[in-house]
Amino acid sequence: MGQGGGEVLSRHPQILWAQRSETVYLTVELPDAKNPQVKLEPDGRFKFSAMGGGSSSDNESYEADLELYGKVDVEGSKINVGPRHILCEIEKGEEGWWKRLLKQEGKAPAYVRADWNRWVDEDDEEEEDELRGSGMDGSEFTSFGGDSDEEEDEELPDTSKVDEEEKEEELPNANKTDGEKEEELSNTNKTDDEEEVPKAEV
Numbered sequence: 441m442g443q444g445g446g447e448v449l450s451r452h453p454q455i456l457w458a459q460r461s462e463t464v465y466l467t468v469e470l471p472d473a474k475n476p477q478v479k480l481e482p483d484g485r486f487k488f489s490a491m492g493g494g495s496s497s498d499n500e501s502y503e504a505d506l507e508l509y510g511k512v513d514v515e516g517s518k519i520n521v522g523p524r525h526i527l528c529e530i531e532k533g534e535e536g537w538w539k540r541l542l543k544q545e546g547k548a549p550a551y552v553r554a555d556w557n558r559w560v561d562e563d564d565e566e567e568e569d570e571l572r573g574s575g576m577d578g579s580e581f582t583s584f585g586g587d588s589d590e591e592e593d594e595e596l597p598d599t600s601k602v603d604e605e606e607k608e609e610e611l612p613n614a615n616k617t618d619g620e621k622e623e624e625l626s627n628t629n630k631t632d633d634e635e636e637v638p639k640a641e642v
Contacts, residue, residue: 453488453502456555457541460565464512464541465558466528470502476526478519480584482533484508484543488526504551509538518581529581537562 454469468488470476476490485507492500511533520527532538542548 450501450503451492452504452549452551453490455488455504455506455552457552458555458558458560459538459541460560461537461562462532462535464508464530464532464538465555466530467555468504468526468528469524470526471524473502473521473526476521478526478528478584480512480514480517480528480530482511482514484510484512484533486528486530506541506552507543509540509543510534510536514584517584519584520581527581 453473456467456469458465466486468476468478470490470492473490474492477488479485479487486504487506488502488504490502492502508530513531513533516531518529540548541552
C-alpha cells in the first residue's frame with residue numbers, strides 16, 4: 441500500500457522459534473504492540489496481528505500467518521503478552537521432533553528466525569532442560585482455550601460462612617444476658633482459697 445492519505449501499512453514482525461519434543465516456542469518481537477491478536481488452530485495455523493506501538497509506527501499494521509509443521513493442542517497451549525514481545529508456548533498434537541517450523545518446504549520467510557536463547561539439539565534436550573528448567577518464565581500465561589478462569593472460580597470456597605463461624609467461636613458471651621455475665625464475672629473473681637478450703641468441723 442502507498443504511504444499517503446493516512447493508509448495503514450502492513451509489515452511482518454520478527455518471530456523467533458525453538459522447540460522441544462512436546463512444545464514449540466514462538467516469540468513475536470514487537471515492543472509496545474497495540475491491540476495484539478493471536479489465533480491458533482488445531483491444524484497448526486498461527487495468525488498474529490497488531491498495530492505498531494511506537495509513535496513513528498502508529499499507522500503501521502503488523503501481521504503474520506504461518507502454517508506450522510504439524511498439528512497442535514490449542515487447549516494445552518499458552519500465551520503471555522508482554523510490553524516488548526508476545527510469548528507463545530504451543531503444545532504439539534503429537535510428541536516428536538519437527539524437521540522445521542513450517543509445513544512448506546524450502547527457506548523460511550526472512551522475518552522467521554531461530555531463537556538461539558532457547559535452541560537445543562534433539563540429543564541434548566533432556567540435559568539442557570534440566571539445567572535451565574523447561575518451559576517459559578513468568579506467571580501471567582493464559583490459555584488459548586480460555587477455560588482457566590472458569591476452573592479457578594469453581595475452586596474458590598465460600599469464605600463468608602467460615603468467617604461467621606469464627607466470630608461466633610471468638611464471642612461466646614455475645615448472646616448472654618447482663619445477669620449471666622455478672623454471675624460469671626463474680627465467680628472468676630473468687631480466690632482459690634475461697635473455693636477450695638473446706639469448713640472446719642466443730
